[in-house]
Amino acid sequence: MRISSVAALSTLLIFAPVSALVPAKFINDCTNFATGFENENTEVLSSTYVLKGAVIPLPDSCSLTVTSRANFCRVKLNVTTSSSSRVIMEAWLPTNWNNKGKRLLMTGTAGWGGCLIFEDMAWTSGLGFAAIGHDSGHVGVVATGFTNPEVWKDWVYRSVLVATQAGKAATNHFYKTSLSKSYYMGCSSGGRHALKLAQDYPDEYDGILAAAPAVYWPNLEVAEAIIARTVGAEGSPTYLTQAQWEAVDAATMAQCDGIDGVIDGILENPARCDFHPETLLCGPGQTWLLNGCLTVAQIQTVKKLYSPVYSNGGRYIYPGLVPGGLPSQGIILKYGPSAGAGPRDFLRYVVKNNPSYDLSQFNLDTADEMVDNDWSGVHSNKSDLGGLQASGNKLLLYHGLADVLIPPAVSYEYYNSVSLNMSLTSSGLDPFFRFFPISGLGHCARGKGANYVGGPQQVQYFPGAADNVPAGNSALMSLVKWVERGQAPETMRAYKLGLLGETLGQKDHCKYPLRTTYKGHGNPNNKGSWECT
Ligand SMILES: *[C@@H]1O[C@H](CO)[C@@H](O)[C@H](O)[C@H]1NC(C)=O
Ligand SMILES: *[C@@H]1O[C@H](CO)[C@@H](O)[C@H](O)[C@H]1NC(C)=O
Ligand SMILES: *[C@@H]1O[C@H](CO)[C@@H](O)[C@H](O)[C@H]1NC(C)=O
Numbered sequence: 001m002r003i004s005s006v007a008a009l010s011t012l013l014i015f016a017p018v019s020a021l022v023p024a025k026f027i028n029d030c031t032n033f034a035t036g037f038e039n040e041n042t043e044v045l046s047s048t049y050v051l052k053g054a055v056i057p058l059p060d061s062c063s064l065t066v067t068s069r070a071n072f073c074r075v076k077l078n079v080t081t082s083s084s085s086r087v088i089m090e091a092w093l094p095t096n097w098n099n100k101g102k103r104l105l106m107t108g109t110a111g112w113g114g115c116l117i118f119e120d121m122a123w124t125s126g127l128g129f130a131a132i133g134h135d136s137g138h139v140g141v142v143a144t145g146f147t148n149p150e151v152w153k154d155w156v157y158r159s160v161l162v163a164t165q166a167g168k169a170a171t172n173h174f175y176k177t178s179l180s181k182s183y184y185m186g187c188s189s190g191g192r193h194a195l196k197l198a199q200d201y202p203d204e205y206d207g208i209l210a211a212a213p214a215v216y217w218p219n220l221e222v223a224e225a226i227i228a229r230t231v232g233a234e235g236s237p238t239y240l241t242q243a244q245w246e247a248v249d250a251a252t253m254a255q256c257d258g259i260d261g262v263i264d265g266i267l268e269n270p271a272r273c274d275f276h277p278e279t280l281l282c283g284p285g286q287t288w289l290l291n292g293c294l295t296v297a298q299i300q301t302v303k304k305l306y307s308p309v310y311s312n313g314g315r316y317i318y319p320g321l322v323p324g325g326l327p328s329q330g331i332i333l334k335y336g337p338s339a340g341a342g343p344r345d346f347l348r349y350v351v352k353n354n355p356s357y358d359l360s361q362f363n364l365d366t367a368d369e370m371v372d373n374d375w376s377g378v379h380s381n382k383s384d385l386g387g388l389q390a391s392g393n394k395l396l397l398y399h400g401l402a403d404v405l406i407p408p409a410v411s412y413e414y415y416n417s418v419s420l421n422m423s424l425t426s427s428g429l430d431p432f433f434r435f436f437p438i439s440g441l442g443h444c445a446r447g448k449g450a451n452y453v454g455g456p457q458q459v460q461y462f463p464g465a466a467d468n469v470p471a472g473n474s475a476l477m478s479l480v481k482w483v484e485r486g487q488a489p490e491t492m493r494a495y496k497l498g499l500l501g502e503t504l505g506q507k508d509h510c511k512y513p514l515r516t517t518y519k520g521h522g523n524p525n526n527k528g529s530w531e532c533t
Contacts, residue, residue: 022049022071026095029174030073039169041162045076045088052126062115062141069126069466070094075170079162081137085150087159089134090116091170092125100128101484104171104179105476106164106205107133108186108193108456110444112345113155114140119460120185127471130179132167134159136189143345144355149376152350156376157200160184160193164204181483185476187211187444187456188406191397192380195414198395198433199380202387207479210397211455212406212444215414216318217378218370220406221343223309223318225362228340230304237297245326247292248302251280252323261518264525266440266449267324268516270401271409275323277302312364317371319409325402325442350375381414383421388432395433396479398453398492398509400441408437415512426513435512436492450496450507450525464501491532496525508532 026049033047050056054068072094079087094100107120113136125131137154138145145151164182171179184205186194191213198208214220232238240248256273257263267273282293294302309317340359348357351370388395399411415435419425440449445461452462454474459466471477473493481487489511496505505525510516510532522529 021051022095026071026073030075030093033073033075033170033174037170037173039077039079039166041080042166042169043078043080045078047073047075050074050092056118058118060139061118063118063460066118066122069122070096070128072125073174075174077166077170079166081154081158081162082150084148085137085154087134087137087154087162088139089132089163089166090121091167091174092121092131092133093171093174094125094128094130096128097130097175098177101480102175102177102180103129103480104167104182105129105131106160106167106182106184106186107131108160108184108190109134109136110188110190110457111342112136112141112143113159113189114138114142117190117457117460120456123459123466124185124476126466127477129183130167130171130175132163132170134163136160143341143349146345146349147353147355153376156378157193157196160197161201161204164201181206181480183207183209183476183479183483185209185211185456185479187213189214190456191215192217192378194395194397196377196380198385198388198393199382200377200387202385202391202393205393207394207396207483209455209475209479210395211457211475212399212403212408213380213397213411213414214406215380215410217380218346218373218375219309219318219379220410221346222367222370224340225343225347225359225367226309227305227321228343228359229362230301232301237295238301240294240298240301244288244294244298247280247294248277249324249326251275251277252326255279256323261520262524262529266524267401268439268518270322270324270439273323275306277306309367311368311371313368317367319407319413321404322401322407322409325400325404325447346370381417383414383417385418385422385433389422393432394479394482396436396475396482396489397434398436398438398455398475400443400447400451401437401439402441402447402449403443405443411435411437412512426511430488434489436489436509437512437516438492438494438509439507439516440496441494450494450505450509450527452495452497453492453509462497462501463499465495465497468501468503469495469497493527 030049034044050068052071055065072092075091077089105124107117116133121131121133136159182205191210194208194210195213260268277299280294286293306320308320399408401408441447441451444457452465478489491508506527508527514532517533
C-alpha cells in the first residue's frame with residue numbers, strides 16, 4: 001500500500017507538469033520519432049522529450065551535466081560512414097521551432113573532437129533553433145582512433161557533412177515541414193570545419209559562423225611542437241612558471257598598452273606591439289625570487305615563442321604567439337609537463353603511425369613532412385570562395401586578439417589569401433565574407449576585454465551570459481539577420497562580463513580592415529568611446 005501510493009504520487013509529480021507544458025502530440029511524435037524516419041546509413045538510437053529547466057546528465061560527454069533551456073525532443077542518431085567508422089550525433093528539437101523561423105543550427109566540436117558541445121546546443125535550442133551536434137567520429141578527446149584512416153577522414157570533414165544531412169532530415173521529419181534556414185557555428189577545430197564548409201560545401205548552410213579557426217592545421221601542430229620543445233619540462237632552465245608568464249604579460253602591457261591611446265589592460269592592435277622581454281633580464285646576482293627577473297634562457301624562450309616559425313629552407317610556417325594574452329588562459333602551462341598533446345598525437349596516429357613516437361624526435365625535417373602532405377585536406381586553407389560567393393550564402397569570421405592557442409594572425413592571413421585569390425578588395429568580399437578581430441578575447445572565450453560576443457563555445461565559460469545578455473545582438477543572431485533580412489553586420493557587439501554575467505562594459509568591434517579606435521576621451525568600457533577608422 002505504502003509503496004504503491006508513493007509510486008502513484010511520484011508518477012503524478014513527474015507526469016502531471018509534463019502534459020501541462022508540452023502538448024501530448026509533441027510527446028507522442030517525439031517518442032515515435034523513428035517511425036517513418038529515413039536517412040542513408042542512419043539508425044535512430046533513442047528519442048525522448050526533455051523539459052525546460054531539466055538538468056541533463058551527460059555520462060558519455062566532456063561536460064557533466066547541462067541545463068535544458070527549452071522543452072524539446074532529444075534524438076540520438078548513429079550514422080555509419082564506412083565499414084569501420086561512424087558518427088554519433090544528436091538533434092535537439094524544441095517545441096517553439098515553428099514560430100522561431102524554422103531554423104537549424106549545427107554546433108561544431110573542439111580540439112580532437114569526440115564531445116558534443118551540449119552547452120551550445122542548450123543555448124541555441126533555447127533560442128528556437130533545431131540544434132544539432134555530433135562527436136566528429138569518435139568518443140572523447142583521445143586521438144588514438146586516427147590510426148584508422150576512416151576515423152581521421154571523419155574528423156577532418158566527413159562527420160560534419162553526414163551530420164548536416166542527417167540533422168536536416170531529422171528536423172524535416174519531426175516537424176513534418178521543410179526547415180527554412182540552416183546555420184553552422186564552431187570555434188577552433190569547429191572553426192576549421194566552418195571554413196571547410198565554406199570552401200568545399202558552400203551550399204549546405206545559409207550562414208556560417210567561424211571563430212578562431214584552426215586553419216593551416218599541420219602548420220599549427222608544427223608550431224605547437226616547437227613551443228613544447230622550447231619551453232621544456234617543468235623545472236628545466238628554459239621553463240617559465242605561471243607567475244613568470246604573468247610578469248611577461250605585465251612587461252608587455254608596460255611597453256604596449258598605450259599604443260592604442262588608452263591604458264586599459266587591452267591591446268587593441270597587438271600586431272603593433274614590438275615586445276622586448278629583455279627588460280625582464282636579471283642583472284648580476286639577481287634572481288626571480290628576490291628581484292622578479294628572468295634568466296637568459298627564459299628570455300630566449302619568450303623571444304622564440306613570440307617569433308614566427310620558419311622551416312629549414314626558410315619557408316614561413318606559422319605566426320608566433322600574440323603579445324598581451326599569455327597568462328590570461330593558463331594555456332601556456334599545457335606546453336610544460338604534459339607538453340604538446342596536439343602535435344604528439346598528430347605525429348603518433350597520423351603522420352608517423354607509431355604510437356610510441358615522442359616529441360623529442362621532432363625536428364624541422366619532420367615539420368616539412370607535416371606541412372607538405374595533404375592529410376585528407378586538414379589544412380582547410382583553400383582561398384577560393386567562389387562557390388560561397390555564387391551561392392549567396394554568408395561567412396562571418398571572428399578571432400580573439402588575445403588568443404594564445406591559435407594566433408589571430410592566421411585569420412588575417414586566411415582573409416587576405418581569399419582577397420588575393422579572388423582579386424577582391426574588402427568591399428568585394430563584404431557581400432559574403434566579413435571578418436571581425438575581437439580585442440581582449442582569448443581562445444573562443446576567456447580574456448580580459450569586452451569579449452562575450454554570443455558565439456560558439458562561449459556560454460559555458462561566461463556564467464549567466466545566456467540569461468543576462470540579449471541574444472539579439474549575438475554574433476549568431478547577427479548572422480541570422482544578415483541572411484534573413486540582408487542586414488549585414490558592420491560591427492560586432494561584445495560585452496565585458498563580471499563573474500555572475502553582469503555587464504561591466506560593451507564594445508562594438510570593427511570589421512577588418514577598419515580598426516576599433518579610441519576617440520581619445522571617455523570610459524574605455526563604454527562603447528561610445530570607440531569608433532571605426
Ligand atoms: C553505430 O553503428 C555501428 C555500425 O555502423 C556499430 O558498430 C556501433 O556499435 C553503433 N554505435 C552505437 C553507439 O550504437
Ligand atoms: C594550402 O596548404 C598546402 C600545404 O601546405 C599548400 O601546398 C597550398 O599551397 C595551400 N593552399 C593555399 C591556397 O594557400
Ligand atoms: C585560387 O584558388 C584556386 C583553387 O584553389 C586555384 O586553382 C587558383 O589558381 C587560385 N588563384 C589565384 C589567383 O591564386
